[in-house]
Amino acid sequence: MPAEDPGRRRVVVADDGPVLVEGPVEIDLPDGSSVLADRPVVAVCTCRRSSIYPLCDTSHRGRRRRRKENP
Amino acid sequence: MTTTLPPAAERLDRPRLPAPRGELSAAVCDLLRGGTGSFPEVTPSDPFGHDLQLALALTSELHYRGFEGVDDDLEWAPAVVAARHAMADHYLAALRAELPGGDDLDDVVADLLVEPADGTGISYHLAGEGTAAQFAEYVAHRAHYHRKEADPQSWVVPRLQGAAKAGLVTVQHDEYGAGRAAAMHSTLFADMMTELGLDPTYGAYLDRTSRWVLAEVNLQTLCGLRRSLRGASVGLFALVELTSSPGSARLVRAARRLELGPATERFYAEHVEADAVHEQVLRRDVLRPLLALEPELAAGVVLGLQAGSYVGDRFSEELLAHWAEGRPSLTLDAA
Numbered sequence: 001m002p003a004e005d006p007g008r009r010r011v012v013v014a015d016d017g018p019v020l021v022e023g024p025v026e027i028d029l030p031d032g033s034s035v036l037a038d039r040p041v042v043a044v045c046t047c048r049r050s051s052i053y054p055l056c057d058t059s060h061r062g063r064r065r066r067r068k069e070n071p
Numbered sequence: 072m073t074t075t076l077p078p079a080a081e082r083l084d085r086p087r088l089p090a091p092r093g094e095l096s097a098a099v100c101d102l103l104r105g106g107t108g109s110f111p112e113v114t115p116s117d118p119f120g121h122d123l124q125l126a127l128a129l130t131s132e133l134h135y136r137g138f139e140g141v142d143d144d145l146e147w148a149p150a151v152v153a154a155r156h157a158m159a160d161h162y163l164a165a166l167r168a169e170l171p172g173g174d175d176l177d178d179v180v181a182d183l184l185v186e187p188a189d190g191t192g193i194s195y196h197l198a199g200e201g202t203a204a205q206f207a208e209y210v211a212h213r214a215h216y217h218r219k220e221a222d223p224q225s226w227v228v229p230r231l232q233g234a235a236k237a238g239l240v241t242v243q244h245d246e247y248g249a250g251r252a253a254a255m256h257s258t259l260f261a262d263m264m265t266e267l268g269l270d271p272t273y274g275a276y277l278d279r280t281s282r283w284v285l286a287e288v289n290l291q292t293l294c295g296l297r298r299s300l301r302g303a304s305v306g307l308f309a310l311v312e313l314t315s316s317p318g319s320a321r322l323v324r325a326a327r328r329l330e331l332g333p334a335t336e337r338f339y340a341e342h343v344e345a346d347a348v349h350e351q352v353l354r355r356d357v358l359r360p361l362l363a364l365e366p367e368l369a370a371g372v373v374l375g376l377q378a379g380s381y382v383g384d385r386f387s388e389e390l391l392a393h394w395a396e397g398r399p400s401l402t403l404d405a406a
Contacts, residue, residue: 012355020351039245043348051320052340056347058316063186 018043018056027054081252085139086132086274093122095158099129102151103141110150113157118165119385123158124285128215128277130155131292134226135219136273159293162286170377174370176362180354183313183376192387194321196394203329207267208400209390210260211276215284216291217260218273221246223288226295227304231361238356239305242312242349259338266334269403279401283386290378302368305361306375309353310383315346 003010003022012020024038035054043056050057088104091097094111101108116123132138133146145151173179197206216223221243228236228243248254261271270276294304319342326335362369393400 012351014351014355017351018347020348020355039249039345039348040241041348041352043351052344055344057320057343058347058350061184061186061317063188 017047017058017060018045020044029054084273085136086272086277087139088129088141089125089274089278091122092125093120095122095126096129099126099151099154102148102154103129103133103138103145105142107150110154110157113154113161116161118162119282119286121282121285123162124282124289125277127155127158127162127289127293128285130158131289132274134292134296135222159289162289163293166290166378166381167374169381170374172370172373172377174373176358176369176372176376179373179376180309180313180358183310183380184350186317191391192318192384193390194318194325196391197325198321198328201325201329201394203267203331204399204403205390205394206325206329206331206335207269207403210264210267211269211279211401211403212281212284212386212390214260214264214269214271214276215274215280216288218257218271219288220256220260221308223291223295224304224308226292227301227308230298230301230304233364234360235305235357235364238352238360239308241356242308242352245345245349256338256341259334259341262334263338266332276401281386281389281400283382283389287379287382287386290382294375300371300374302361302365302371303375303378305357305368306372306377307379308375309358309372310376310379312346312349312353316343316350319343319346 009022011022014020021042021044023040023042024036025042027035027037027042027044029035037055045053045056045060047060049059051059088100091100093116095113095116098108098110102110113123129138130151133141133143133151137143137146193201193209197209224239225243228240231239244250246256248256248258252258264271291304291307294300294307319339322339323336323343326332326339358372362372390400
């Protein structure tokens with residue numbers, strides 16, 4: 001995940017979910033509030049369905065009938 | 072003003088040997104107490120039975136914290152190694168026979184990334200109608216994994232190289248609190264146990280833990296420690312990270328509905344956020360480079376994903392069956 005050049009931060013645009021950013025980051029929101037995320041990689045929600053927006057909670061996942069679940 | 076805080080006193084937390092559950096676990100307890108008797112034939116035993124899984128867990132625990140009053144040197148004593156290996160092989164053979172197998176990793180992963188519209192597991196039950204006592208039972212069972220989170224996956228690190236190793240350690244660093252002991256997931260779990268009125272002592276519920284949780288951690292340990300099963304080790308790790316976020320979100324809802332407290336909410340909320348990231352890192356920075364380097368490991372990774380799902384589903388069925396009959400799945404009183 002980290003960029004090869006240590007002077008740069010890598011941002012990975014996933015084709016099926018969040019944008020991955022090297023942390024720690026401060027995410028400024030339109031209402032003037034900020035979210036501080038300290039982990040080494042931060043997943044920023046792009047589908048806007050996340051219940052912990054602006055961070056990803058995997059709500060972008062498709063839903064269909066399936067036979068099992070865990071946990 | 073400057074406040075100087077004394078260093079947090081940490082106490083060595085080693086479990087005691089639990090009471091055996093049958094012939095094999097009794098024989099292991101005897102070995103660990105210095106006995107030199109012969110070990111019973113393993114193959115007549117139920118490979119998924121409580122006796123074998125507890126016996127295997129006791130031999131595995133020597134790789135982790137050991138036991139109070141048990142010689143640490145027994146970890147690699149030939150008699151213990153032979154017993155451990157025989158039980159692990161019997162278990163593995165039975166597990167393989169239950170699984171569909173194959174090596175189409177993309178297909179198995181894609182299936183895991185779809186949320187069922189009609190899910191029915193433990194987290195659904197607890198989010199919807201479960202009781203605080205059932206939540207506590209679930210946590211007491213899961214302690215066997217979470218109080219050593221993410222130690223079973225650490226065994227595989229030296230068995231990987233390059234990009235896959237770097238990706239896996241990125242996730243491990245987060246599991247271990249990114250340098251802060253108080254933020255280690257195993258510590259957050261202990262905080263939750265205390266809040267729920269459970270005993271957070273390492274191994275406190277080992278004698279009562281579901282055989283399926285013992286089976287899950289036994290598999291993680293043995294795959295991590297066998298180079299030939301390193302693909303399965305990564306697969307088991309990937310399963311945890313791929314499926315944890317939605318289940319943890321349901322457990323956050325359960326904790327709020329039942330008003331269980333901030334430490335309980337925090338543990339599962341942390342996993343919603345962390346495992347949404349870990350899923351991406353596992354897929355992009357672990358599985359992808361691992362399979363590019365060693366494509367023949369695909370079947371092993373699939374084995375890990377399927378085996379982890381299998382034992383997880385049996386655990387879920389066991390608890391839900393108890394609760395459907397109004398029976399607790401374990402007693403929470405002091406042993």
